[in-house]
Amino acid sequence: MIHDAPNPFQQLVVLEESFRHHAQPLPRRVAAEEPWLGIGFRIAGLDLLVPLPEVVEILTPPALSRVPGARGWVRGLANVRGNLLPVMDLHGYLYGQVSHISARSRILVVDHEGIYSGLLVAEVLGLKHFAPRQHLERPPADDQALQPYLVAGFDDGERQWSVFSLHRLAVTPRFLQVAV
Secondary structure, rough: OOOOOOHHHHHHHHHHHHHHHHHOOOOOOOOOOOOOEOOOOOEOOOOEEEHHHHHOEEEOOOEEOOOOOOOEEEEEEEOOOOOEEEEEEHHHHHHHOOOOOOOOOOOEEEEEEOEEEEEEOOEEEEEEEHHHHHHEEOOOOOEEEEEHHHHEEEEOOOOOEEOOHHHHHOOOOOHHEOOO
């Protein structure tokens, strides 16, 4: 005796109809906001940011060889993996008083338009992320020594950060005049 078993194709059609009836729509695609990334650092008691792409590397201060006839804010030359790195004291450059190197001091290395240099800062505060909505057109810091190098700012809800451009600094004629 032959049973009237459902045809396999008909079973698939019934399953498909059932699935379509109970299916949930796919979530809508929401455009993700690209975060702005920067390195937080401290100088003269101020917390600042530098755009991440402007920092080649961050170093613990190595041994430095003094450069005779250089300005006071030129801390010396360092041998970094066989390359000579001129190290400048950012506080000394901006404020005329060289800073003390401590366990928290770091060197931010910039390589821009042929200028390869290390900038001594009091402390590095780590990688900082900001959403586009946190962007400030005007830098919040009103320090006159910093103004030529500030490009923007961010507000994280707890404090406002000014963005310091190492690239602007690297092409400044005064910064390039290291000889006394």
